[in-house]
Amino acid sequence: MRFLAGALVAAILTASAAAGPGKEFIVTIEGMQFHPEQLTVHRGDHIVWVNKDLFPHTATAARVFDSGSIAADGSWSYTAAKSGEYAYSCTFHPTMKGKITVQ
Amino acid sequence: MPTAKLLQRFPTVIATVVMASAAGGGATAQANTPSATRHRQFLPLIALLVTFVFADSGASWAQGAGPTDPQIAAIVVTANQVDIDAAKLAKSTSKTKDVRDFAQLMITDHGGVNKAAAALVQKLHVTPEPNPTSESLQKAGDDNVAALKKLQGHDFDKAYVDHEVAYHQAVIDAIDKTLIPSAHNAELKALLTKARPAFVAHLDHAKQLQTELSKGGV
Numbered sequence: 001m002r003f004l005a006g007a008l009v010a011a012i013l014t015a016s017a018a019a020g021p022g023k024e025f026i027v028t029i030e031g032m033q034f035h036p037e038q039l040t041v042h043r044g045d046h047i048v049w050v051n052k053d054l055f056p057h058t059a060t061a062a063r064v065f066d067s068g069s070i071a072a073d074g075s076w077s078y079t080a081a082k083s084g085e086y087a088y089s090c091t092f093h094p095t096m097k098g099k100i101t102v103q
Numbered sequence: 104m105p106t107a108k109l110l111q112r113f114p115t116v117i118a119t120v121v122m123a124s125a126a127g128g129g130a131t132a133q134a135n136t137p138s139a140t141r142h143r144q145f146l147p148l149i150a151l152l153v154t155f156v157f158a159d160s161g162a163s164w165a166q167g168a169g170p171t172d173p174q175i176a177a178i179v180v181t182a183n184q185v186d187i188d189a190a191k192l193a194k195s196t197s198k199t200k201d202v203r204d205f206a207q208l209m210i211t212d213h214g215g216v217n218k219a220a221a222a223l224v225q226k227l228h229v230t231p232e233p234n235p236t237s238e239s240l241q242k243a244g245d246d247n248v249a250a251l252k253k254l255q256g257h258d259f260d261k262a263y264v265d266h267e268v269a270y271h272q273a274v275i276d277a278i279d280k281t282l283i284p285s286a287h288n289a290e291l292k293a294l295l296t297k298a299r300p301a302f303v304a305h306l307d308h309a310k311q312l313q314t315e316l317s318k319g320g321v
Contacts, residue, residue, distance in 0.1 A: 030297075031297065031300040032300040032301055032303075032304045033300070053215075053297070053301070054215040054216050054218070054219045054297065054298060054301070055211055055212040055214070055215030055216070055301070056211060056215070072215055072218075072219075092208055092211070093208075093304050093308075094308075095304050095307055095308070096304075
């Protein structure tokens with residue numbers, strides 16, 4: 001029993017370590033828009049862009065982060081490293097804009 | 104019959120007559136007019152034809168009924184494919200990076216919509232059914248590519264982008280007025296709804312290119 005409890009704790013710790021510290025936030029790309037359009041996170045948090053459109057998009061903030069092409073039904077994750085406000089867009093569809101604020 | 108009413112009832116026929124007269128005029132002017140100028144004169148008429156093809160969709164169906172789901176599927180696939188065909192030509196012909204980038208975007212995005220449409224018709228066991236609208240669309244697309252092939256340089260860019268503006272506006276109108284209201288299957292309706300914002304973004308993008316080209320900015 002004690003062994004099982006220990007294994008369970010170890011499993012939980014391993015799972016947490018894999019995800020890394022920080023919370024996870026989802027930005028959905030759908031209908032040629034980022035939802036939510038503006039998002040505030042803390043350093044170390046993970047932001048995952050999930051593309052639910054029928055074609056590729058990017059999440060690109062010049063010199064800060066660039067997802068490259070995120071395929072339809074694909075996703076891309078970024079860990080917020082530095083405080084600041086970062087406007088980003090889709091390089092394929094420049095009318096698509098969003099903003100990430102890292103505290 | 105007032106012109107507007109006439110256009111509403113017989114748009115494709117009228118567009119064809121307009122095209123034929125334009126071709127006749129071009130032949131008369133052949134001796135003194137450079138070839139590129141002649142073709143440039145016809146292209147706005149081809150863009151007009153695209154608009155008429157879609158406007159015609161209301162007149163092609165039995166009274167009170169719109170296209171069926173298999174017919175809508177054929178219209179969607181053809182509408183995307185003719186834009187991909189024009190884009191492939193633009194990508195290999197245009198010397199302007201912004202125009203080539205736009206063309207690549209059309210190939211990717213409309214290809215994505217068609218891939219989703221193909222997956223949906225397979226899932227629903229629907230066979231796209233050719234109909235007067237999809238056939239007219241195909242012909243208008245083929246005519247556009249044939250006319251564009253005779254142009255190059257700035258004339259090509261302008262004609263291609265002008266056509267893209269007219270085409271996307273016509274498709275948005277068709278999606279709103281005919282295709283979404285007529286779609287019976289919820290997933291087909293959802294696909295059309297999901298694809299619509301892309302057509303709007305493409306229209307804005309094409310208009311922006313149109314402005315840049317008219318200023319000589321690209």
